[in-house]
Amino acid sequence: MGADLNARERLIAALEGCTPDRVPFSPFLAYVWESLPASVQAAGQLAFHTRIGADPLWRGAPCPVRVHLPATVTTRSWQEGPRRCVETVTPVGALRRTYLKTPAAGDQTEFLVEHPLKTEDDLRIQLWIEEHTEYTLDLEPVRQHLAGDGAVGLSLGMLLPRAKSAFQDLVEHLMGTEELAYALADYRETVEALWQAMVANDLRAAELALEAPYRYFITWEDSGTQNYAPSAYRRYIATEVAQWVALLESDGRRYIQHACGHLRAILGAMQASGAHGVESLSPPPTGDITLAEARALVGETWPIIGGIEPTRFLQLSLDELGPYVEQVLADGMGPNGVGRFVLANSDSCPPGVTVAKFARVAEVARGWRP
Numbered sequence: 001m002g003a004d005l006n007a008r009e010r011l012i013a014a015l016e017g018c019t020p021d022r023v024p025f026s027p028f029l030a031y032v033w034e035s036l037p038a039s040v041q042a043a044g045q046l047a048f049h050t051r052i053g054a055d056p057l058w059r060g061a062p063c064p065v066r067v068h069l070p071a072t073v074t075t076r077s078w079q080e081g082p083r084r085c086v087e088t089v090t091p092v093g094a095l096r097r098t099y100l101k102t103p104a105a106g107d108q109t110e111f112l113v114e115h116p117l118k119t120e121d122d123l124r125i126q127l128w129i130e131e132h133t134e135y136t137l138d139l140e141p142v143r144q145h146l147a148g149d150g151a152v153g154l155s156l157g158m159l160l161p162r163a164k165s166a167f168q169d170l171v172e173h174l175m176g177t178e179e180l181a182y183a184l185a186d187y188r189e190t191v192e193a194l195w196q197a198m199v200a201n202d203l204r205a206a207e208l209a210l211e212a213p214y215r216y217f218i219t220w221e222d223s224g225t226q227n228y229a230p231s232a233y234r235r236y237i238a239t240e241v242a243q244w245v246a247l248l249e250s251d252g253r254r255y256i257q258h259a260c261g262h263l264r265a266i267l268g269a270m271q272a273s274g275a276h277g278v279e280s281l282s283p284p285p286t287g288d289i290t291l292a293e294a295r296a297l298v299g300e301t302w303p304i305i306g307g308i309e310p311t312r313f314l315q316l317s318l319d320e321l322g323p324y325v326e327q328v329l330a331d332g333m334g335p336n337g338v339g340r341f342v343l344a345n346s347d348s349c350p351p352g353v354t355v356a357k358f359a360r361v362a363e364v365a366r367g368w369r370p
Contacts, residue, residue, distance in 0.1 A: 056153025224261015337370025
């Protein structure tokens with residue numbers, strides 16, 4: 001390992017194939033943060049990283065692009081018992097979506113239970129929205145982030161206001177897996193016309209995002225074959241990602257793909273699209289490919305961020321966590337000990353993982369050597 005580096009230098013060295021002084025540990029705090037002690041939350045996430053000795057990796061730092069719907073589009077919402085209904089009204093029709101809070105989530109988290117695009121006419125309404133949407137550059141949130149917590153560590157800027165590829169947005173937010181599959185069978189041309197309009201808008205936004213001073217970009221792509229076939233990934237997602245990559249690399253930037261699901265069948269396609277590594281890779285049971293298998297598949301020069309499986313992080317004791325993390329480090333670095341690797345808990349960290357566990361992982365990472 002090389003000379004002492006600061007957190008930003010260490011992360012860039014790990015991502016670019018230089019020799020860091022040690023393997024970076026960059027915890028993902030989504031979902032777990034609100035369960036940590038109030039005093040920890042009050043001090044802020046940068047103070048938390050400093051306290052445990054971790055390297056801040058700001059995933060999804062503020063997007064520099066703002067989206068503006070047509071002035072003729074209006075939105076209204078209302079409650080129907082435990083459900084919150086939202087209607088978007090346009091000159092060519094209306095779309096409705098519904099959210100539900102559940103007791104299991106402590107009435108804090110809403111789940112989308114009715115997608116807005118349910119018929120072919122609904123897709124045409126959404127196409128009209130896409131065709132009349134405008135984008136503008138707004139660098140002020142970026143400046144504030146980089147002058148605050150983002151001054152320490154490395155920021156992965158959010159590339160798009162949509163925060164994910166067009167097809168993944170159709171899967172998650174607009175149609176759902178089942179309805180999208182039926183629509184592709186019944187009226188593929190209409191689906192693909194909408195998809196192409198969304199992709200075109202994403203590229204317009206990505207061009208504006210180049211004005212931000214980020215070296216690395218990310219989206220919440222949530223890649224994984226639980227929600228679509230590998231062929232759909234290659235047809236609709238990898239092709240769009242390849243366009244982002246070409247645009248970013250023409251200006252010396254990098255795209256890192258957030259992928260928190262089953263990746264065995266698509267990791268090769270992800271690498272082939274030009275993404276500069278994968279973020280939130282998880283072994284089973286959350287994922288479907290072990291870290292050692294992933295490293296063997298992509299080689300030593302493609303960065304992997306992740307490796308600590310969420311349920312193991314929650315269930316292992318402090319004593320058990322040390323040997324487990326050492327194995328994760330060995331697998332992530334590969335048999336020659338030179339793989340491009342950033343240690344992290346993979347994506348959604350279960351509430352209940354303690355500060356002591358994060359500190360233990362950081363301690364093991366600081367002392368580990370291949």
